Amino acid sequence: MQIEQFDTGLKTKTNVQDIILSPEKNLQNKNLIRGYLNKIITSGVSEIDKNLDEAFINDVKINSFYPINEFEGLKNLKEKIFIPLFEAFPDLERRENIVVGGAFRDKVLVGSYSVLSGYFIKPWLGIKPNYKMINLRCCEIHELKETKIVESHILIDVMDFLRQCGISSINPSRGSEGAWLPPINTDGVNFYEKNMEVSNFNLKQALSMNRSLNLKPEKENLSNEELKNRLLNHPQKEYWHDKMIWYGPCGIGTSRSLEGFIDMHQLPFRKSFTERDYFKLGHYCEIGDGKFSLCAGWHSLEAYYGSNDWLGYKANKQKLTMRVMDFYHHDEGKIRENWVPIDILHILKQIGIDVLDNIKG
DSSP states (O other): OOOOOOOOBOSSOOSOOOOOOOHHHHHHHHHHHHHHHHHHHHHGGGGHHHHHHHHEEEEEEEEOOTTTOEEESHHHHIIIIIHHHHHHOTTOEEEEEEEEEEEETTEEEEEEEEEEEEEOOSOBTTBOOOSSEEEEEEEEEEEEETTEEEEEEEEEOHHHHHHHTTOOOSSOOSSBOSOOOOOTTSOSSSOOOOOHHHHHHHHHHHHHHHHHTTOOGGGSOOOHHHHHHHHHTSGGGGTEEEEEEEEOOTTTOBEEHHHHHIIIIIHHHHHHTSSEETTSSOBSEEEEETTEEEEEEEEEEEEEOOOSTTTTOOOOOOEEEEEEEEEEEEETTEEEEEEOOBOHHHHHHHTTOOHHHHHHO
16 A cells, blocks of 8 residues: 555645745744743633633634633633633643654644643632542643734643533543653753754654555444454554554544554454544644654544444444544654544534533533
């Protein structure tokens, strides 16, 4: 099977002027965004207006997780995201695990995977408090123009929040649930890579693996065992480290090794979505930064829910899209780790399952 080489980026913009970002400027941008985000959380409600105004343009565009979704403006950002978080978790802290930056076409971007930790004492998203510490997986990508954020994509794993609250809201995950590990044997936050060739090579590796996903043996009439063998010997195997870890969102879970990834996620996913187009809309983010790379789509994947293999819900041929980010750690010439926030509640809502409404009902 030959991997087709094609443009995986957004299809809606043409003739853009590519930005070339120096390693020094990239580090400066990352530190700027880190400073903004940490200051917002550390200062809390008392300085929220000043801190938001410092970090974001007034009509900032926000692409957020279900049920908050998309909106514009600082006032909405304050009232829809930050005030509810601070009220529910008044001692909220932010701990960073990965911070990557770069330029994709005409966009300057900084992405991060962090954990927001706090004592859950008032309702959030309509869920009653359990009066225990909660750790919210939070993945963000911010577009920077000059010194302010003009657009943000934010995915908080709400399903994992429900799990920590002891709410069994969906079918059991195939993979392992729990906290995602930080990058192995490296600093994912404070690193500084001067050699742009390293960053470019690792991004190219991630995109080549992405393109291999368009090779779909599941479209053939194969048994599960035959399909598994085909996926184990699929061109994707050239890119994954023998000790790879795929960190999936709650509802899918984490898996180790290519075989574990195929068993716990990829094979059932491919069977449920045989009719899918990964790049119909394309990535809005493709950046490489040292040993890390980051790709993301809102929404890069369009698919039809064709079987109950993945997540276990009755197939309805519903057309849906997915909000996805992929943080990659490249080690020993391969992709060693892959953190993958996916808005599972948003996917289930599109096939007629409103998890939050079902809980409240």
